[in-house]
Amino acid sequence: MKNLIFLSFTLIISSNLFAQSEIEDLVNKAENGDILAIRNLGEVYYEGSILPQHYGRAFEWYSKAAALGDAHSQFKLADMYFKGESVGKNFGLAYVWYSMADLQNFQPAWMDLISAELMRNICAVExxxxxxxxxxVAQDAASKCYESRYQNCSL
Incomplete structure (x- = not known):
């Protein structure tokens, strides 16, 4: 019984050290401009799988990746504006970011029937x-966002 408890304790410590090492590596890559690492940090904070869920930090990392042209992050950022996660609901900014993702023909793998175009159109109705x-105003902002290569994306 003592061996089983020791083994369980060892596995828990090992998995936590592995996760910590993995996160440190991800942060280093993100800080060096790796777009995939930046997006993945957004995912880690959004999902709360390895680190505690924190929508504010997820929003920050998604914003950085979206500004670098990552369509997945643009969609997630739009979703956060649409749902009001970490920021107030803002259909205008959701429209802008869904438009940016749609311009890159982004289709979320987890949603067969939902697309950036459909979500942009829902925002337009709202x-x-x-x-x-x-x-x-939102359409003009989307045009400015695209023309500025995602650097001027406010309303």
């Missing part, structure tokens, strides 16, 4: 329902 001018 914006039209809120204010006749909101959709125009």
């Amino acid at each position: 914006l039209k329902n809120n204010d006749d001018n909101s959709l125009d």
Whole structure:
């Protein structure tokens, strides 16, 4: 019995050290501009699988990867604006980021029927329902975002 407890304790410590080493490696790669590492840090914080879930940090990492042109991160960032996760719900900015992902023909692997284009269109309906001018503002912002290579993506 003591051996089983010792083995279980050893496995727990080993897995935590492995996860810590894996995260340190991911952070180093992200800090050196590796877009996939930057996106993956967003995923780690969003999902809460290896590190505690933290939407604010996920938002920060997704924002960095989205600004570097990562379509997956652009979609996730749009989702966070759409759902109001870590930021207030903002259909205008969701529209902008769904548009950027759609321009790259991004299709989330986990969603067969949902696309960036569909989500952008849902945002457009919400914006039209809120204010006749909101959709125009979001469309202009999406154009500026694309033209600036994702550097000027605010409303």
